[in-house]
Amino acid sequence: MALIKEGKAEIFLEKFRPYKGPGKRQAGFYNPTLEIDRDIxxxxxxxxxxxxxxxxxxxxxxxxxxxIRIVKEVEGDFEMDINDLNKKAFGIIKKNIEINGIDANALNENFCILMxxxxxxxxxxxxxxSPIPFLSCLFRGIKRKAYVSITATDTATLCGVYKTACIRKYGAIPLRGQSMKEIGIRILLGYIARQAGGFDYKFHPILSYVCSHFFRIYGLLEKGAKKSNECINKIGWVYWDNGWKICEFxxxxxxxxxxxxxxxNLHDKNFLDEMPEILKEKKFKSQNEKEIKKLITxxxxxxxxxxxxxESNFIAKELKRKQPKLNYIIEKLKEKGYLAGRSHFASNAFKTNAPYNDIVEIWK
Ligand SMILES: C[S@@+](CC[C@H](N)C(=O)[O-])C[C@H]1O[C@@H](n2cnc3c(N)ncnc32)[C@H](O)[C@@H]1O
Known part of the structure; x- marks a missing residue:
């Protein structure tokens, strides 16, 4: 048995396992690598x-x-239900609510029935x-305006390692190689938006990111056929033609x-503007705070x-040239009059509106 501390919560675990990746499925599963994700x-x-x-x-x-962390760390007036289908997990949740002395309801329901x-x-x-089995139930159990947070750990499927599975499950063709993580998260966003459309909900992503072995999406759902129609022009295709291009559905x-x-857009500007202020009010580990600040940028x-x-290393490999520093690439693109900047998706990733011909010039 172990009692761990994360944020303001103390959590009882049957056994502490210091996972670095996705971890093993078991009742009372806890993955310490996700602390920063729970901070967000x-x-x-x-x-x-x-x-x-x-x-x-x-x-x-x-x-x-x-x-539990949300009840202890978020100020304001709200009620929290904490649910798990697994009997053993339900027992652990009850115990953790008690240890933390908080007001929250422990539930032992199948998510889809609860909805x-x-x-x-x-x-x-x-x-x-994959969140797919739960997304199909979600729309029964939300109000006309509701917020959601959704994790997917089937990133290999969404990033095209298992192309057929992605087509079968998400109804979308993935693409391996440069940008596959962003394509993967956009396939997931597109899937959520299309599911929402089926229930006359509009979907608006507030924050979408990749972290460790998973994708995480925060968003807003709003009921109304007209509103839902507004999402249609946010669904489309991406292809390669002298660099990345997008086109309508x-x-x-x-x-x-x-x-x-x-x-x-992957994120909502208003939320990004408020994130630093809220972050200042919380007491996260200083290294997490630093990391979150970097992510916000x-x-x-x-x-x-x-x-x-x-990705600079893909281009270097393709051209058989040395890889310049990322800051240098971004500065050069800006000097040429293009938009350019880093992205959280990979440490060697840069985004730009420059055509590929102009990008590769920097390597020559
Ligand atoms: C990845 S774990 C959740 C981790 C947790 N949210 C955290 O931040 O540490 C997934 C949980 O979903 C539960 N689960 C699976 N199917 C379910 C269902 N149909 N309804 C409710 N809970 C379910 C499992 O028992 C498991 O505890």
């Missing part, structure tokens, strides 16, 4: 409480760590693997492409730069 979750929940969200659900809670019983302002879906490209996927770049990115 706290920031997001603080943001939505300020916007009036009141009924919260940590839908696949395991130890209850997310829900038929109650309606929430915020739902967290944090499964092992109704005009699929003739070239090698990926999609359908989300071609709109990258996220801000990502909403002013075009979709998809280039």
């Amino acid at each position: 979750n706290v920031i997001f929940c603080q943001y939505i409480v300020k916007k009036g969200a009141r009924n919260f659900l940590d839908g696949l809670a395991s130890t209850g760590i997310r829900g 038929h019983k109650k309606k929430y302002d915020y739902v967290d879906i944090d499964p092992y693997g 109704e005009k699929p490209p003739a070239k090698k492409f990926a999609g359908p996927l989300w071609i709109g 990258y996220f801000k770049n990502e909403i002013i730069l075009p979709p998809l990115f280039y």
